[in-house]
Amino acid sequence: MEYSDYTSWIHERSIRGNVFFSLDDIEKNYPGVSKEVILVALSRMQDNGLIVSPWKTFYIIVPTEYKLKGEVPPSYYIDELMKYLHRDYYVCLLSAATIYGACHQRSQTYYVMASGNSLRDGVKNGTKLVFSQRQDIPKAYVLQVKTQTGMMNISSPLMTALDIINMEGKIGGMSRAAEIIAELDESFKLSTADYDLLKTYPVPVIQRFGYILSILEYDEHAQWVADACKALNIKFRKTPLKAGKPCDESHEIDKQWKLIINTQIEIDEL
Structure with missing residues (x-):
């Protein structure tokens, strides 16, 4: 097989709008060619900027608008990649x-929550893909947004805030979490939100969320959390504001949210 045969196959797929393919796809198209030969051709096409591979054996034909940069944003392929997986x-x-306008700086890290066993993080095409796991994704609270290639799933604003608190260590700590929640404020629309989403998170996450809303002086939002906990019969127990950080008798306790204030949230930066 000539290298041009593979590039012609890529071109034919591209003009038909089939911009994603797997190693399986190309092997089926060239049944008489060994995997090693095909992999060499794929590697050469990557070197030449014709394709990129954000995941082993999964490939993207680089669209014209990204050829100069040599990077394809994860929003372009994430839905297709997760279907592939x-x-x-x-x-x-x-x-x-960021999609809700809460983060104004483009991050070089792309965060994805996935079902099933853990997936390995990796840096591909200039962006680090960071995966977290939930065994049961609450699909009723997942929204869809349009992308260049179709649709992709994103957390609702409320779910985004709860995840940020639940995984604050991944995004820069509790003060950073409070900053993002402040920026998400106009997206929450808690008056029409479903209380049941709270049942999918550990109770300490709900306590921390309520506390942050209180110190941000988002009193209506904080009251919504309190009302939801009462309706759902969610009971609070004393728990640290910062998980994993030592507590002692010198730390103040927030009576409403039953949190041991073992870290300070720098709200003056908000």
């Missing part, structure tokens, strides 16, 4: 917050 998913944390 047979995983339910949603874009989460700072990547979801």
Whole structure:
């Protein structure tokens, strides 16, 4: 086989709008060619900027608008990649917050929540893909947004905030979490939100969320959390504001949210 045969196959797929393919796809098209030969051709096409591979054996034909940069944004391919991996998913944390206008700086990290066993993080095409896991993704609270290639799943604003608190260590700590929640404020629309989403998170996450809303002086939002906990019969127990950080008798206790204030949230930066 000539290299031009493979590039012609790529070109034919591209003009038909089939911009994603797997190693299986190309092997089926060239049944008489060894995998090693095909991999060499794929590697050469990557070197030449014709294709990129954000995941082993999964490839993207680079669209014209990204050829100069040599990077394809994850929003272009994440839905197709997760289908390829047979995983339910949603874009989460700072990547979801950015879509809602809460993060104004482009991050070089793309955050994805996936079902099933853990997936390895990796840096591909200039962006680090960071995966978190939930065994049961609450699909009723996952939204879809349009992308260049179709649709992708993202967490709702409320789910985004809860995930940010639940995984604050991944996004820069509790003060950073409070900053993003402040920026998400106008997206929450808690008056029409479903209380049941709270049942999918550990109780300490709900306590921390309520506390942050209180110190941000988002009193209506904080009251919504309190009302939801009462309706759902969610009971609070004393728990640290910062998980994993030592507590002692010198730490103040927030009576409403029953949190041991073992870290300070720098709200003066908000």
